[in-house]
Amino acid sequence: MMYDMFPGRRDFMDFSRRLFDVMFDPSFGNAAGFNTDIRETDNEYILEADLPGMAKENIHLEYHDNVLSIAAQQEEGKDETDEEGNYLRRERTSRSFRRxxxxxxxxxxxxxxxxxxxxxxxxxxxxxxxxxTSRRIDIQ
Incomplete structure (x- = not known):
């Protein structure tokens, strides 16, 4: 086969395919990690943030100096191990978000x-x- 004529080409093609899959993953390019809408009414701002799979205990909010900070940490996936504890499959990831x-x-x-x-x-x-507020500043 043509791949056999160029050592390493098959590995490169596999890497390229994985990179292509990652680039077109819906979460790629969303560096913030979650989508947020902010509405304004006469009396308040209403912020809605999508944090699927997140536990309430892992979300932290803070308002300080006119800035609302949202931080969250998530572990997801599952592990399957054999009797010796060697991974047969590992898809667990840990992510943290902050906006x-x-x-x-x-x-x-x-x-x-x-x-x-x-x-x-x-x-x-x-x-x-x-x-x-403003005040006049004398120059000395």
Missing amino acids: QFLLRDVDEHNIAASFENGVLTVHLPKKEPQAP
Whole structure:
């Protein structure tokens, strides 16, 4: 066969095929790892983030200096081992995600979050915007 004439070509073709499969995987190119929508109403911002397969205990939210941070860590897959503990198949991966969103004038004491069916929903009530302040600076 033609592959036999070029040592290593079969390995290269297998590598190329795997690379092609990865590039067209739906999660490739989504460096953030999860999709998020943010809606604004008169009274609040509503953030919805898709985190399928995630456990609520592995999701961490923080609002600090007008920035909402969402961090999550996930382990997935399964292991099949023989009696000696050697892997016959290993597809377990560990992933961590982190995203940040700038949301100004949020009443941080009344933020509420829920997680249901793989969707994180965060309600961020608005507070009255602070008027920008300025002061004259004398040059010495």
